[in-house]
Amino acid sequence: MARFAIGERDFLLDGEPHRVLAGALHYFRVHPDQWADRIEKARRMGLNAIETYVAWNAHEPVRGSFATDGALDLDRFLRLIGEAGMHAIVRPGPYICAEWDSGGLPAWLFRRPGIRLRSAEPGWLAEIDAYLDHVLPIVAPLQIDRGGPVILLQVENEYGAYGDDTAYLEHLVRRYRGGGITVPLTTVDQPTDDMLERGRVDGALLTGSFGSRVPERLATLRQHQPTGPLMCSEFWDGWFDHWGEHHHTTSAEDAAASLDELLAAGASVSIYMFHGGTDFGFTNGANHKGAYKSHVTSYDYDAPLDETGWATPKFRAFRDVIRRYAPVPEEDVPTAPAAPALTAAFDRTVALSAVADRLGEELGPFDAPPAFDDVEHPRGFGIYAAPLDGRSGVLVVGAVRDRAQVLVDGVPVGVLERDRHDHALRIPAGRRLELLVEDRGRVNYGDRLGEPKGLLGPVTLDGLPVTGWTVRPLRLDRLTAADLGDAAGTDAGAAFSIASFDLDAPADLHLDTTHWGKGVAWVNGFHLGRYWARGPQHTLFVPGTQLVAGTNELVVLELHGFRDPAVRFVPRPLLGQVEE
Known part of the structure; x- marks a missing residue:
């Protein structure tokens, strides 16, 4: 069996210096029947490793039911990487960010009484231990020293941007080692003094996340870690999109020049993203930095391999750079052919109203509208309803998370949008008030992790409480x-x-x-x-x-x-x- 270790200045593969040339490819963003194709194209660009997060909420949307089949077959994904002759890097979180719904944390987690996310609080540690009881038995047998492809495992994710609870990180290190992880552990943070110090933990190699100003970032990383290999484990080669904004792209030439600087310095790299894929279903995340902005469905990321799995100019520019430092296969990857028109x-x-009862059970009545989380509805749409008894006036809601189409007696009368900071709407007289509420994606970064979704009270009509609520979570x-x-x-x-x-x-x-x-x-x-x-x-x-x-x-x-x-x-x- 092979051995992978951290040396004085390099990663060591069976005792010899080894440069990691990895690319991010998230199995949960790619149809499983297309995994092998995307892995093979990474090999053809000259990469020798694939990196993936593990999305806890995809595997366990309902507490106690952990899925590992189909699109969630992490074991199969890792084995396909090995069969392609490549190594694997696993980033199990439990928090992953990734512009993914709630940063990968399941919605049911936030209903646990007294839980403090990403800390050494006992309730949180108990939940993540249970999560890792599912993940580590998949990953541990596939480590390189047991004949598998896994060479590195990441502890948490950009923790220095969130907290400074070293006891929490130390618990994770012990948990990984106790769960059979023998390959080197890493952390990742943006290379600033405070983030690197807050996110570090004994027993794990510091790595950086950046996409430019390479000499400066590597120098900062080296100041905080005098020995060991230098690695940019998130080399940002593109960016994500929000609804209502432009499509983000980055220069292939500039990104390739920064990659060249990185490799010329002897550093290892994981390109984020090599292939972004798609946020199928209701899996996109959101940001909130003063205003709520949800991510679009495409996670193309302007990556070397586009959303549909074909080579872009960035692919060829990166391959040309990699060829200067490592062998690159001769097989080409063509650009995208025209799809059938x-x-x-x-x-x-x-009408949705004609089949709503087939798509979800109506719950209630409630004095005030319950959040989606209160009725164990993790994401998507729900229909809230309450009697109006002929009243009209100004409807005021505490908060809409994140969009509500308002209807009176089945007729749409307006929309309340979170990102427009809408709270009030004048409605006509009627018998029945309905709000079709859409969770547009949970915040995946910052201090709004875990906020509730749905219609949040109080709800008043001309200053008087609206009561007698029902809610119908839709299974879609x-x-x-x-x-x-x-x-x-x-x-x-x-x-x-x-x-x-x-x-x-x-x-x-x-x-x-x-x-x-x-x-x-x-x-x-x-x-x-x-x-x-x-x-x-x-x-x-x-x-x-x-x-x-x-x-x-x-x-x-x-x-x-x-x-x-x-x-x-x-x-x-x-x-x-x-x-x-």
């Missing part, structure tokens, strides 16, 4: 036309539209949402994610591995109405305008 028409529309993680039954017709509110389209053979597609409003879509039951006319993103990636030769089904939940109801699949992704 086709059109279809919706052949049935179903997977949806087909069969789930909607035989209902048809629509009203003025949100509605499902159903179409079919034929393919000669499965192929990756780009669903054009340019002329739609706001909603979510499913193909053959698979949740593609959110779309919004606000942009910048105007296509949804459809993995060909989710399609079949012959007839395929599309279901769309449109919240407001189509400007043009045609179904179009276009040859190229439309990720939005870039900043000039």
